[in-house]
Amino acid sequence: MTRQAVRLQSGLQTPLQIRLQRSATSNPIEKEKEEHSVIDLAHVRSLLEARRSGHSLAGDFYTAPALHELDIDAVFSNEWLFACNVAEIPHAGDYVTLDIGKTSVVVLRDKDGGVNAFFNTCRHRGSLLCTEPQGHAKRFVCPYHQWVYELDGSLLSARQMPAGFDRDAHGLHPVHVEVICGMVYICIADNPPDITRFKAAVTPYIAPHRPERTKVAYSETLVEDANWKLVIENNRECYHCVGNHPELLATLIEFALPDDPRANRDFQLLMQEKTALWDSLGLPHLPADGGTEFRCIRLPFHRGAVSFTSDGRPACKKLLGDFTEPDIGSVRMFRVPNNWNHFLSDHIIHFRVLPLSATQTVLKTTWLVHEDAVEGVDYDIETLTQVWRATNDQDATLVAHNQRGVSSKGYRPGPYAPSEFMLTNFADWYAGKLATYLEGLPSRHAPIRLAMAQA
Template identity: 45%
Template sequence: MEQINTALLGTAPGLGDAVQMLQQRRPGYSLPQAFYNSPDVFAADMEQIYGKEWLYVGLTCEIPKEGNFITLEVGNNPITIVRNKQGVQAFHNVCRHRGSRLCTSKKGKVAKLVCPYHQWTYELDGNLLYAGNDMGENFNKAEFPLKKVHTRTGGGYIFISLADNPPEIDDFLAELERYLEPYDLENAKVAVQSEIVEDANWKLVIENNRECYHCNGSHPELLNTLLEFDDTTDPRATDSFKAHVARMGEQWDAEKIPHHHVSFGLRNRMVRMPLAEGKVAMTIDGSHACEKTLGRVKNRELGSLRILHLPNSWNHGQSDHLVTFQVVPMGPQKTKVITKWVVHKDAVEGVDYDVEKLRRVWDATNAQDRTLAEENQRGINSMAYEPGPYSATYEFGVVNFIDWYADTFIGHATGHAGSQTLAIDLPE
């Protein structure tokens, strides 16, 4: 408690203090207060976690043609992601002249990347094409390309890393490609998206997502269709649930639809779980949300493909639409959550799908979760707060996240970041 009280008295914890607190934390308990509200710890999170891990940032179908781009910010770092002749590439959205942002809108389509300040012009591969006629005879355009950001794609998802040497991700991307192959997300589109800002630390947003302990009391719309068990390894899973999973697994195997639990350490996991009996989508009544199924999908009873990618995304892939969630830290107690509903690219709004039906359940759930996270934050800010115990049964997913966060933070901060080990749960 002494270190926590020091934070309460206003002494800002440095990076070494944060590492020490994590090393000395009580396993199975929530984090010391500073990890949820300190500006200094938040800055360290942005450097050690968001600045060094792979981040989910969007979908390849959002930039379907050469010249299409999307933009985002990772802390103070504006990023643009563009499709060029080589594929999908992210750049620091910073002109090499005097540092102005190049792309100032959230998305668009351009022939070249042109700085609006002094019209320095870049090819879509980042090479500088034009810098005016007044830079002097010794100026060499080749020395001033846009600075690239590590970029990888898998199954239609885009990931970036700001690290000089990002963690290994190839094995995860190969499995993600396999699990998302049935959906053919290159031939999909974002039907609608929402952005909400929660007055809560980003870790509280993730913690809330990693357990369904709160679902019965907070999410009536979601529980119309969602079975709250994480998968058959969930310690609360009933025999009837396991039998339901086995029956559906036989159907999915027959159609070559991947569904077994695959994980990479505590950072990534994929598993397909059935929805409640007779339900085919996460809509208010469990009926399908779109007339067109995604990709090669024929069977509407695909349940939900649950994909976790720490530190910033969870996902639900159903037969006719996919829902992606992206967590964007904005401050020590402010977090943006971006939700995208993805359908077949040929689906027509008002004919094949109704936007209100498509988004109703997750709009309600997001609003409920925002209230929970914000009330959690308000309580944590109290002088009475101290780390409390997680339930090993109901909150094991939160324990896994906190363990991953602590180990990853310490690893990056001390230069001893570990690798992610592949684990696949197959039937005996």
């Protein structure tokens, strides 16, 4: 596991702290080669046909470089992906970049305060424009031959090009953007799937927390030694929590549903009390109908706890939105394929997952507080981040061990426990996405190259 932690203060995009650490649990599995993988589609189809719902996936889905590229093509290149919160790009010219396989995208704040996204490649000869994960620019200047682009993607100048060169025809290629309560989603497909159902369903839950009126208090990036699906699966269940997450379970109740059959009488009474409070405050709490695509629900903390802190007290004195009551539980929101979140009364945590290779995943965690909160007065970084930084470290070790295990010749898919119903949902969704994608490809037994290179 590699960690890069960047501390941001007062909304600034300049890193105040960068920390790199190599974990003792580094994955010894040989790193994949960089050339295009060759995949036997008949083999993938046979794996999907042999899959049993309610069981983990076959080992190749977690380990094969060719299937990693298939995931990029079939899933990440065709789905809406969480990119950032607008608080990460508060000023005109602020930008973040993210890599979707070999495709780099830049997301930026334009001069009018809107959010744009473009393929991060110069229209001259294809060089990367922005080479850092985040930054600020009045205009984008290609480092190779200094073509200059405005924040709206239009080409401003291209030195030494001949008379008659059409600058209007050489602006940056746009990427689809949707901003939902300050959360920025992007899609690099030509024809993105409909996101309106998701937007309509989750907005009533998260809008009261005002994510768009926050600032970044702290952000860290972990490179975890596991396939992205193992990282998602680990998050989608708390079966492992009692044996691995003491800091988290000091405040978090592991039950995933209000009527969880494992719940005891104390939890049932707590739910009755909290639902009455939430109803009086006009806060939705019943599970949103997201099928296998997304999940959104409000659940309580342990009695007496109001936040993800070691003692359960608020991590930030200045509450979000118009909240005056800190004890409102948390909204847990997840959306395939790359994001989960916690919305509390005093802070928000976004988690963003992006595949790096078949056996490595980039997890970015961002803690946000009220835009007017003052560090050292309203909150301190250690109290705010302690629980989930510990949890992230513990999970990184767990998924690295999981990756080692599914790479073994002795691995066979195993059954999910009843409490792991969200893993069944995820695996069913994933298998369905691959099956649909493969329907549009040649039905032949000969290996083919995945179309990763742009024409």
